[in-house]
Amino acid sequence: MHNVSHVCFACRRVMRRPAHEVQVAPCSSCGGPAERIGDRVPVPPRDNLRAWAAFEESWREVQEERASERLRRQVRTRHAIEHRIADLMARDGDPKGREVELRMLRRRLAGEFPGTEAPGN
Ligand SMILES: [Zn+2]
Numbered sequence: 001m002h003n004v005s006h007v008c009f010a011c012r013r014v015m016r017r018p019a020h021e022v023q024v025a026p027c028s029s030c031g032g033p034a035e036r037i038g039d040r041v042p043v044p045p046r047d048n049l050r051a052w053a054a055f056e057e058s059w060r061e062v063q064e065e066r067a068s069e070r071l072r073r074q075v076r077t078r079h080a081i082e083h084r085i086a087d088l089m090a091r092d093g094d095p096k097g098r099e100v101e102l103r104m105l106r107r108r109l110a111g112e113f114p115g116t117e118a119p120g121n
Helices: 049-090 096-112
Strands: 003-008 013-018 024-026 033-038
Touching: 013 033, 049 096
Parallel strands: none
Antiparallel strands: 003 013, 003 033, 024 033
C-alpha cells in the first residue's frame, strides 16, 4: 500500500498515512488535524522551531493559493456553461435538437454548484 506524509503543525510531527485517505487525518500524537503534504515536501527537524514556523507559513500560502485557483476555475466553468445555455436558448428554430444538451448542461450546473438555480429553469 502506498503511504504519503501527513504533518501536524502543533506537534511538529510527520506521520505516514495511506494515500487514499482523506486530506486531513487525526494526528497520532495530539489527535488534532494532520494535513496531507504528499511525498515531495521536505519537513524541517522537529526541534527547529523557526524552520517550522516558516514551513507552516509557506504551507498555508500554498493552500490559500490552491483554494483560490480552485474557486477561479469553478467560476470560469460556471460562466462557460451559462454562456452555452444562453446561446442555445437564443437560437431560432426548433428547440428539440437542443433539449438534450440543455438538460445536460443544467444538470451539470446543478451538480457542480449545488444550491444554485440553473438559468432558464
Ligand atoms: Zn499533533
